[in-house]
Amino acid sequence: MEQDIQTDNHHASHLEHPENEACYTGLQVNTGVEQPPAINPYMKRRRRPQLTVADYVEGILAGNPAILGQAVTLVESKAPEHQQVAQEVIERCLPHAGRSRRIGITGVPGAGKSTSIDVFGMHVLKRGGKLAVLAIDPSSERSKGSILGDKTRMEQLSVHPRAFIRPSPSAGSLGGVARKTRETIVLCEAAGYDTVFVETVGVGQSETAVHSMVDYFLLIQLAGTGDELQGIKRGIMEMADGIVINKADGDNIERANLAAAQFRNALHLFPMPPSGVLPEVMTYSGYYGINIEAVWDMIDRYFDAVTRSGYFEEKRRNQERYWMFETINEQLRLNFYNNPEVSAMLEVKERNVRLSRQSSFTAAAEVLDFYFSQLKSNS
Ligand code: GDP
Numbered sequence: 001m002e003q004d005i006q007t008d009n010h011h012a013s014h015l016e017h018p019e020n021e022a023c024y025t026g027l028q029v030n031t032g033v034e035q036p037p038a039i040n041p042y043m044k045r046r047r048r049p050q051l052t053v054a055d056y057v058e059g060i061l062a063g064n065p066a067i068l069g070q071a072v073t074l075v076e077s078k079a080p081e082h083q084q085v086a087q088e089v090i091e092r093c094l095p096h097a098g099r100s101r102r103i104g105i106t107g108v109p110g111a112g113k114s115t116s117i118d119v120f121g122m123h124v125l126k127r128g129g130k131l132a133v134l135a136i137d138p139s140s141e142r143s144k145g146s147i148l149g150d151k152t153r154m155e156q157l158s159v160h161p162r163a164f165i166r167p168s169p170s171a172g173s174l175g176g177v178a179r180k181t182r183e184t185i186v187l188c189e190a191a192g193y194d195t196v197f198v199e200t201v202g203v204g205q206s207e208t209a210v211h212s213m214v215d216y217f218l219l220i221q222l223a224g225t226g227d228e229l230q231g232i233k234r235g236i237m238e239m240a241d242g243i244v245i246n247k248a249d250g251d252n253i254e255r256a257n258l259a260a261a262q263f264r265n266a267l268h269l270f271p272m273p274p275s276g277v278l279p280e281v282m283t284y285s286g287y288y289g290i291n292i293e294a295v296w297d298m299i300d301r302y303f304d305a306v307t308r309s310g311y312f313e314e315k316r317r318n319q320e321r322y323w324m325f326e327t328i329n330e331q332l333r334l335n336f337y338n339n340p341e342v343s344a345m346l347e348v349k350e351r352n353v354r355l356s357r358q359s360s361f362t363a364a365a366e367v368l369d370f371y372f373s374q375l376k377s378n379s
Pocket of ligand 1: 107108109110112113114115116153246247248249284285286287288
């Protein structure tokens with residue numbers, strides 16, 4: 001038998017390789033051996049058992065982080081059947097949600113967000129309770145390594161049993177990504193997470209989205225770059241409930257204090273925020289753990305003040321209203337753009353407008369008329 005195989009091999013390789021011709025001696029090319037598969041073929045792929053809505057809800061309410069994670073995956077899924085289950089799970093978790101402090105954290109890349117979240121998070125956990133860290137980064141795509149998604153950036157929290165870290169939902173429209181994060185907050189709260197951080201990179205529009213889902217918005221700034229107030233969009237300053245200057249350590253302390261003074265002055269130029277609490281400015285060092293407690297006391301003071309004044313509840317109610325409209329807008333937009341006839345018509349209209357054959361207004365009106373008439377005839 002072995003003999004047969006060898007002869008066969010020899011025969012085959014003889015055909016493919018001229019080196020095996022009789023005239024070449026001393027060189028023999030053998031047929032290669034097929035590589036074994038990298039995955040053990042005997043190991044059956046175990047399919048995760050399908051959880052029912054009741055299973056998810058029960059697991060979440062019991063504070064099971066694995067089930068919470070799976071439910072978040074469902075929320076993030078684009079598949080309509082997943083979405084349907086996700087919406088039911090969210091609906092049933094809603095009565096158990098809302099009992100957390102939601103804190104948005106923003107700052108430009110390199111400001112020290114992850115270092116700080118790690119330290120602030122550990123500080124919060126020292127008091128007990130559970131912490132969820134979520135992120136909004138519409139530019140991220142998990143497979144390509146999201147800037148905000150890398151769990152290892154939060155060394156201590158990532159191994160803490162009472163912390164749940166979830167990277168940004170993968171790339172999509174900001175509205176879509178933000179809605180998913182907002183829904184994830186509901187699930188985390190139902191699972192007993194009483195502090196929720198929502199991290200976002202301090203560029204672009206994502207701060208507005210985060211601002212619309214948190215109770216407190218913390219802006220992390222750097223000193224010593226020589227352009228303290230420059231590059232900070234007025235909008236972000238106005239949204240901030242507190243400003244902290246990071247990296248106030250070593251020979252940077254002086255500059256950090258100076259920057260803090262400049263921020264305080266600048267804040268006086270803005271109208272009083274609707275919370276009725278003038279944003280405080282502090283310096284700290286996330287890396288060296290300096291002033292962490294003071295920063296957290298500042299945040300506590302805010303929560304005390306707005307809870308007493310009733311602004312906390314008022315803001316939450318306004319946010320609910322905002323999210324209702326956001327969801328409607330998002331669904332309308334999807335329904336419109338995912339309609340195959342509309343998108344075919346849009347292609348034509350787009351060309352017409354580009355070639356100045358039609359004005360943008362008539363083109364838009366015609367597409368919308370078509371869409372609405374289609375809706376009417378379907379009803
Ligand atoms: P992110 O991009 O905003 O998440 O910033 P990182 O947390 O990744 O920090 C960016 C860099 O700044 C890292 O090299 C950190 O080690 C460093 N860093 C963060 N916080 C501090 C700090 O308080 N002091 C100093 N000196 N460096 C810091």
